[in-house]
Amino acid sequence: EIVMTQSPATLSVSPGEGATLSCRASESIDNNLAWYQQKPGQAPRLLIYGASTRATGIPVRFSGSGSGTEFTLTISSLQSDDLAVYYCQHYNDWRAFGQGTKVEFK
Amino acid sequence: QVQLHLSGPGLVKPSETLSLTCTVTGGSMSLYYWTWLRQPPGKGLEWLGYVFYTGGTNYNPSLRGRLTMSIDMSKNQFSLSLNSVTAADTAVYYCARKASAFGIFDPWGQGSLVTVSS
Numbered sequence: 001e002i003v004m005t006q007s008p009a010t011l012s013v014s015p016g017e018g019a020t021l022s023c024r025a026s027e028s029i030d031n032n033l034a035w036y037q038q039k040p041g042q043a044p045r046l047l048i049y050g051a052s053t054r055a056t057g058i059p060v061r062f063s064g065s066g067s068g069t070e071f072t073l074t075i076s077s078l079q080s081d082d083l084a085v086y087y088c089q090h091y092n093d094w095r096a097f098g099q100g101t102k103v104e105f106k
Numbered sequence: 107q108v109q110l111h112l113s114g115p116g117l118v119k120p121s122e123t124l125s126l127t128c129t130v131t132g133g134s135m136s137l138y139y140w141t142w143l144r145q146p147p148g149k150g151l152e153w154l155g156y157v158f159y160t161g162g163t164n165y166n167p168s169l170r171g172r173l174t175m176s177i178d179m180s181k182n183q184f185s186l187s188l189n190s191v192t193a194a195d196t197a198v199y200y201c202a203r204k205a206s207a208f209g210i211f212d213p214w215g216q217g218s219l220v221t222v223s224s
Contacts, residue, residue: 034210043200043214044151055212087151092208094166097151 002026004088006098012106019075021101023088028068032091035064035073038100039084047086048073078103108133110201110215117221118195124188124222128201128215131182135159139204140177140184141211144197152197156204157184164207191222 003026013019023033031051036044046055048064051071061076075082083105088098114126128140141156155165157175165173169188177184188195198219202211 036211043202043217044211045214046210046212049210049212089151089210091206091210094153094168096153099150 001095002029002090002093003095004090004098006086006088006101008101009099010102010104012104013078014106015080016077017106019078019082019103021073021075021086021103023066023071023073023098025069025071025090029090029092031067033064033066033071034089034091035062036087036089037082037084038087044087075103078105080105108203108213110203110213112199112201112215112218114199114218114220116219117223118191119224120192120222121190124186124191124195124199124220126186126199126201126218126220127183128185129181129183130203135177135179135182135184137205139207140175141202141204142175142186143200143202143211144195145200145217146194146197154186154188156207158207193222196220196222 005024007022033051035048038044052064063074065072085100085102087100089096109131111129118124136159139156142154145151157163157177163175172189174187198217200217201215
């Protein structure tokens with residue numbers, strides 16, 4: 001069973017600064033990774049799939065990178081609308097999601 | 107665009123069956139996998155399983171035996187039943203679409219809190 005580990009649990013960033021979120025797989029998952037954004041009281045929304053492809057309508061300040069076991073979601077300039085919990089998900093297992101990273105303003 | 111709307115009771119008694127329905131609008135259900143997930147309060151996401159448009163199903167092994175998923179293409183709906191519920195099944199339940207059995211979840215329904223309590 002592949003385990004997804006996200007870090008940090010909480011990320012505090014100043015408005016307009018960049019944010020870097022990490023997701024690690026316990027074994028290689030190639031590029032079979034997605035990122036989701038979940039705002040309070042809302043369903044998750046797909047941001048990135050295939051590790052680096054932005055979903056429809058996602059702003060360019062969101063970018064994904066990585067393959068194998070190490071993945072990164074980068075928000076280039078943090079805005080108030082980006083305050084949320086971010087989950088990574090690998091495609092091929094029931095235990096698909098990481099535990100999430102909460103992004104907040106410093 | 108495709109939208110999913112979840113409906114069902116918000117309160118279920120222990121040992122009873124939790125039943126939810128997801129209605130799909132704005133697109134066809136054909137060729138897709140229709141899935142259920144849940145999120146206990148303050149916790150992460152758990153994928154429960156899926157029903158294919160043909161009616162085939164696959165369930166998370168951790169809940170196999172308690173789960174039943176079905177689809178009604180004529181009503182553009184798919185459903186979840188979870189029997190023998192306990193307080194541990196209290197969660198926000200989501201429905202979502204998948205283009206492949208193991209792939210991304212997109213889009214998602216709005217979510218519905220189901221509380222298990224007497």
